[in-house]
Amino acid sequence: MLYEGETVGxxxxxxxxxxxxxxxxxxxxxxxxxxxxVFGRTLERDREEILGQMNFCAPFLTFPGRLTVFExxxxxxxxxxxxxxxxxxxxxxxxxKIETLRDKQVLLLSSGQSTRVGLCKAFLNDxxxxxxDEIVSFLDPHVSDLVREALLELRHRCxxxxxxxxxxxxxxxxxxxxxxxxxxxxxxxxxxxLEITRAVLKEERSQPALKEVFLRVTSSAP
Numbered sequence: 001m002l003y004e005g006e007t008v009g010x011x012x013x014x015x016x017x018x019x020x021x022x023x024x025x026x027x028x029x030x031x032x033x034x035x036x037x038v039f040g041r042t043l044e045r046d047r048e049e050i051l052g053q054m055n056f057c058a059p060f061l062t063f064p065g066r067l068t069v070f071e072x073x074x075x076x077x078x079x080x081x082x083x084x085x086x087x088x089x090x091x092x093x094x095x096x097k098i099e100t101l102r103d104k105q106v107l108l109l110s111s112g113q114s115t116r117v118g119l120c121k122a123f124l125n126d127x128x129x130x131x132x133d134e135i136v137s138f139l140d141p142h143v144s145d146l147v148r149e150a151l152l153e154l155r156h157r158c159x160x161x162x163x164x165x166x167x168x169x170x171x172x173x174x175x176x177x178x179x180x181x182x183x184x185x186x187x188x189x190x191x192x193x194l195e196i197t198r199a200v201l202k203e204e205r206s207q208p209a210l211k212e213v214f215l216r217v218t219s220s221a222p
Contacts, residue, residue: 096147132163178191
C-alpha cells in the first residue's frame, strides 16, 4: 500500500523482485496471483487514465537514438497531452542542467546524460505516482544531489507519491518516509528507516543505520 505524498524505498538483494514490482505497477507484466490497484482502480479497466497520472524512470530506459533530446521529449509531451510542451521541456532541461543538450542526438549522450533525459520525461506530467528504478547508478554525487532536491520539490508541489529502488542506503535514509524490504517477491519488513533499524539490530538507536540493516537482512533472507 502506497499513500499520497510519501516516499517509499523498495529494498532487497538482487533478484528480490524490486524491478518486477515496478513493472507490474506499470502494467507491463501481470502478477501470478492477486491484483494491482492504482488510485483505487485496476489497470485492466482504467489503464489509460491511470498511466496518464504516473511516470517512470530507470537507467535502462532507452530513447530513439537518432532523435534529439528535445524531439524525444516532445513525443512524450504529446502523448501526455502537456499544454505548452516546448516551454515545459525547456523548464525541465534547465532543472536538470542539460539545456545545452537540447539539439543533441540521444545516441551521442553519456549514460548519466541519458538518465537526466529520462528524468525530464518522468517529470513532464507532474505525476501523482513516480516510479524510479536505480536512477542514481550513472549519476555523479553533484547530480545525485540535484535529483534529490528536484524530487523533494515535486513531492511538495504536487503531493507526488514516489516509489524507488536503490542500493544507496544513505539516499534512502535522507529521502524515504518508509521502506519495504522484499525477498523473492514477498514483503519481509516494512516501516520507517528508524523503526526498521531498531527492529533488525535490536538496539535503541537514535539514527537509522540502513547499510548495516541491509547487510543483516539480505544475508539472512531465504
